[in-house]
Amino acid sequence: xxxxxxxxxxxxxxxxxxxxxxxxxxxxxxxxDLGLAGPRFGCGVGLxxxxxxxxxxxxxxxxxxxxxxxxxxxxxxVEGLADGDSLHPVQQAFxxxxxxxxxxxxxxVLVSAAALLAAEPRPTEEQVAxxxxxxxxxxxxxxxxxxxxxxxxxxxxxxxxxxxxES
Amino acid sequence: MTLPPHLAANPRLSRWLxxxxxxxxxxxxxxxxxxxxxxxxxxxxxxxxxxxxxxxxRVVAASTALGPDEGPTAGSMSVAxxxxxxRHAAAAVRALFLDAAAVRLGSDELTxxxxxxxxxxxxxxxxxxxxxxxxxxDVDADPAATPKPAAERRLTGSDLLRLxxxxxxxxxxxxxxDLELPGQLWGRVVRPPSPAATLRDADVAGAQALPGVVAVVxxxxxxxxxxxxxHAADRAADQLRRDATWSEHETLPDEDELSGYLxxxxxTTFTIDEAGGPGEAPERTVTAxxxxxxxxxxxxxxxxxxxxxxxDDLQVWSHxxxxxxxxxAIAQALGIDAARVQVEHVESAGAYGHNGADDAAFDxxxxxxxxxxxxxxxxxxxxxxxxxxxxxxxxxxxxxxxxDAGGRIVSWDCDIWSQGHxxxxxxxxAPGLLAAAHLSGGAPLPAPVDPPPERGAGSARGAVPxxxxxxxxxxxxxxxxxxxxxxxxxxxxxxxxxxxxESFVDELAAAADADPLDFRLAHxxxxxxxxxLSTAAERAGWSGRERGGDVGTGVAVAxxxxxxxxxxVAEVEAVSEVRLRRLVLAVEVGAVVHADGVRNQVEGGxxxxxxxxxxxxxxxxxxRVTSVDWETxxxxxxxxxxxxxxxxxxxxxxxxxxxxxxxxxPTAAAIGNALAAxxxxxxxxxxxxxxxxxxxxDA
Numbered sequence: 001x002x003x004x005x006x007x008x009x010x011x012x013x014x015x016x017x018x019x020x021x022x023x024x025x026x027x028x029x030x031x032x033d034l035g036l037a038g039p040r041f042g043c044g045v046g047l048x049x050x051x052x053x054x055x056x057x058x059x060x061x062x063x064x065x066x067x068x069x070x071x072x073x074x075x076x077x078v079e080g081l082a083d084g085d086s087l088h089p090v091q092q093a094f095x096x097x098x099x100x101x102x103x104x105x106x107x108x109v110l111v112s113a114a115a116l117l118a119a120e121p122r123p124t125e126e127q128v129a130x131x132x133x134x135x136x137x138x139x140x141x142x143x144x145x146x147x148x149x150x151x152x153x154x155x156x157x158x159x160x161x162x163x164x165x166e167s
Numbered sequence: 168m169t170l171p172p173h174l175a176a177n178p179r180l181s182r183w184l185x186x187x188x189x190x191x192x193x194x195x196x197x198x199x200x201x202x203x204x205x206x207x208x209x210x211x212x213x214x215x216x217x218x219x220x221x222x223x224x225r226v227v228a229a230s231t232a233l234g235p236d237e238g239p240t241a242g243s244m245s246v247a248x249x250x251x252x253x254r255h256a257a258a259a260v261r262a263l264f265l266d267a268a269a270v271r272l273g274s275d276e277l278t279x280x281x282x283x284x285x286x287x288x289x290x291x292x293x294x295x296x297x298x299x300x301x302x303x304x305d306v307d308a309d310p311a312a313t314p315k316p317a318a319e320r321r322l323t324g325s326d327l328l329r330l331x332x333x334x335x336x337x338x339x340x341x342x343x344x345d346l347e348l349p350g351q352l353w354g355r356v357v358r359p360p361s362p363a364a365t366l367r368d369a370d371v372a373g374a375q376a377l378p379g380v381v382a383v384v385x386x387x388x389x390x391x392x393x394x395x396x397x398h399a400a401d402r403a404a405d406q407l408r409r410d411a412t413w414s415e416h417e418t419l420p421d422e423d424e425l426s427g428y429l430x431x432x433x434x435t436t437f438t439i440d441e442a443g444g445p446g447e448a449p450e451r452t453v454t455a456x457x458x459x460x461x462x463x464x465x466x467x468x469x470x471x472x473x474x475x476x477x478x479d480d481l482q483v484w485s486h487x488x489x490x491x492x493x494x495x496a497i498a499q500a501l502g503i504d505a506a507r508v509q510v511e512h513v514e515s516a517g518a519y520g521h522n523g524a525d526d527a528a529f530d531x532x533x534x535x536x537x538x539x540x541x542x543x544x545x546x547x548x549x550x551x552x553x554x555x556x557x558x559x560x561x562x563x564x565x566x567x568x569x570x571d572a573g574g575r576i577v578s579w580d581c582d583i584w585s586q587g588h589x590x591x592x593x594x595x596x597a598p599g600l601l602a603a604a605h606l607s608g609g610a611p612l613p614a615p616v617d618p619p620p621e622r623g624a625g626s627a628r629g630a631v632p633x634x635x636x637x638x639x640x641x642x643x644x645x646x647x648x649x650x651x652x653x654x655x656x657x658x659x660x661x662x663x664x665x666x667x668x669e670s671f672v673d674e675l676a677a678a679a680d681a682d683p684l685d686f687r688l689a690h691x692x693x694x695x696x697x698x699x700l701s702t703a704a705e706r707a708g709w710s711g712r713e714r715g716g717d718v719g720t721g722v723a724v725a726x727x728x729x730x731x732x733x734x735x736v737a738e739v740e741a742v743s744e745v746r747l748r749r750l751v752l753a754v755e756v757g758a759v760v761h762a763d764g765v766r767n768q769v770e771g772g773x774x775x776x777x778x779x780x781x782x783x784x785x786x787x788x789x790x791r792v793t794s795v796d797w798e799t800x801x802x803x804x805x806x807x808x809x810x811x812x813x814x815x816x817x818x819x820x821x822x823x824x825x826x827x828x829x830x831x832x833p834t835a836a837a838i839g840n841a842l843a844a845x846x847x848x849x850x851x852x853x854x855x856x857x858x859x860x861x862x863x864x865d866a
Binding site: 021023024025028031032036037038039040041042043044045047048050077078079082087091094095098100101102103104105106107110126128129130132133135136137138139140141142143144145146 | 201202203204328329331332333334335336337338339340341342344345396397398402465466467468469514515516517519546548549763767768770771772773774775778796797798802803804805806808810811
């Protein structure tokens with residue numbers, strides 16, 4: 001084990017320099033050194049998606065991404081999806097569809113969904129579900145989340161109604 | 168009028184509600200947010216009763232220091248128990264504010280809207296905020312304060328947006344693992360490698376020498392580290408794990424012979440229900456046995472705890488379902504005065520029963536002793552979460568029924584074999600905290616028990632069918648010694664019992680050559696049960712079991728405890744694989760408080776039940792639990808989740824009851840029945856995996 005190294009990378013559009021051990025996971029640096037609570041620890045081995053971030057645009061598990069592998073890369077966390085106070089359309093769609101219960105998986109699901117929408121602005125329902133298969137949700141909110149991603153893609157819900165609508 | 172039980176137990180209004188000059192209403196409840204949206208439902212009730220904007224209500228987490236003691240947040244009782252208490256407390260507070268307004272405005276002809284109190288003649292207004300400093304809420308609730316009649320509630324039954332979701336969608340700190348207090352340290356526990364393992368030896372020097380390590384703790388078989396940074400704590404725990412040796416023992420049953428294990432005893436046998444004499448001799452008799460394996464909570468967040476010792480005073484932050492119960496258990500385990508212990512609730516990921524939350528809190532308490540004055544956060548590993556959180560018990564149900572010549576059920580005989588379904592802190596007179604059993608001289612955890620019948624029972628929950636069965640005999644057999652720790656998991660024994668009953672009723676319908684829906688309706692006189700069954704069937708377009716083209720349809724219905732009703736129609740396609748395509752649920756939980764909250768809970772319950780039914784099984788060899796990650800304990804993924812339609816039957820004339828567990832049993836049975844219709848053979852042992860289906864087809 002070597003001592004701390006200084007790393008330069010871009011996080012949520014900002015160039016940052018952090019001191020970290022080579023074997024420290026990116027998740028640790030994001031949460032503790034950069035104060036970003038959005039990526040959550042779920043399993044530590046990249047199997048649940050709760051810690052997903054965009055690494056050069058692709059969803060990746062920050063929990064088992066060591067710092068030495070992210071030198072010079074661009075990292076976007078769920079906090080970086082919003083444009084200032086204005087939520088990313090898929091974040092807003094999650095509120096419109098009330099697509100969460102405990103919400104612990106939501107950060108990672110939003111990151112996967114944002115990557116999908118960037119690559120495929122008009123995905124089918126099957127594409128949405130398939131693109132979220134690396135994210136686990138234990139509360140059983142998957143259908144609402146899929147509906148929310150489709151809503152974000154089209155600008156409206158699949159049936160034009162949401163709990164947020166007047167009824 | 169008498170006070171609702173939870174208000175009678177905590178009558179002081181200031182324990183529940185506080186109003187400040189800016190009009191903010193603070194609501195304290197003893198119930199905790201587990202992702203089920205209870206804080207939103209209670210805020211809605213308070214706002215409705217007070218006639219204030221729901222946005223002005225701030226709901227504060229449960230606290231032993233400040234909030235009411237409402238026992239555990241469990242059993243789908245929060246809306247019934249806390250909801251009625253909050254409604255009455257808010258009505259009493261409203262009456263006190265109206266009295267003060269009458270003095271100020273010189274009239275008792277008043278109306279209230281959005282926190283503004285007005286003379287009905289328009290000659291003056293005031294607000295809750297303006298009156299706040301003139302109204303003393305440090306008084307007991309007036310039993311005569313009357314909540315509004317259902318017809319005058321403006322918000323109840325509406326779709327208020329969840330109060331906690333904006334934080335969660337933005338990725339803001341909200342969970343216990345996000346909490347970082349000044350001077351905080353991080354701890355890790357190095358758990359034994361198997362349930363019965365004991366520590367033989369540990370060389371603590373290696374871990375102690377690593378950078379950032381503050382302390383290594385060893386007490387009996389309890390091993391842990393404290394470090395000034397989370398990564399350092401992980402590294403030290405890994406080192407300590409390598410430097411520890413354990414004595415392990417083959418204490419686990421054969422995972423393929425759980426039925427034999429559960430039947431072997433010694434067991435406590437008890438009568439659950441009995442009625443009718445021998446009656447007429449049946450024309451024919453049908454017998455079948457159903458089972459489920461051990462299940463894991465498998466929450467997405469591993470359990471977490473935070474504790475700080477200040478001299479003899481102990482402060483704990485936990486995602487426990489019962490902050491008062493945890494306080495008592497910690498005090499009992501350490502032999503200290505509970506008054507010195509304060510427990511605050513902080514949210515974590517979804518809890519579906521008694522998981523590792525209390526245990527992780529106690530881990531933090533033990534490790535924090537090594538760093539007096541400093542808060543220590545303990546977070547479990549994924550592997551520990553899956554292997555050390557209590558499991559939901561495996562269960563076997565034997566059923567025998569007699570049919571008369573006309574195809575009516577004339578006798579019903581049921582035997583249930585299970586471990587106990589609760590081991591919450593304080594059960595069986597013990598603290599029930601995991602690490603307490605690992606400490607030097609610590610007493611082993613007692614075998615799990617069952618909640619008493621008046622609290623919904625455990626292995627017996629859901630065991631009495633909702634059908635008209637004049638002759639019935641239902642018995643339970645609970646193991647007195649167990650190999651694996653079990654406790655409450657969503658719906659307890661009702662999941663297996665309803666799966667068994669409703670699968671068996673399908674088999675009886677087949678024996679009677681009757682349509683499963685017609686057969687159920689012919690034996691079900693309860694109007695509420697008939698309503699959900701008919702509604703689900705209609706919404707699903709029920710036209711019999713076979714849909715043609717390898718698609719089968721199954722139906723099931725049950726009442727959860729003495730509360731809500733749920734009927735489910737499932738559609739399964741079986742070609743090269745078994746695919747659950749659709750679930751239609753009709754649910755009636757009395758007067759709906761938060762409509763979208765109910766729908767969300769029912770959808771989520773159905774999807775989780777589908778995951779249990781199709782995929783889940785805790786694996787183990789004779790020594791170790793081998794389900795240690797998401798590959799060895801798979802759950803339903805996005806592309807496997809069926810379409811879910813929920814129809815909500817609102818009954819404003821009936822008391823509100825919980826919705827979080829109604830879907831579990833009927834969903835499992837409807838899927839099993841649909842699968843049987845699709846493939847032509849029945850699988851009676853959960854989970855309904857492709858291997859089991861193929862084995863049944865080959866048999």
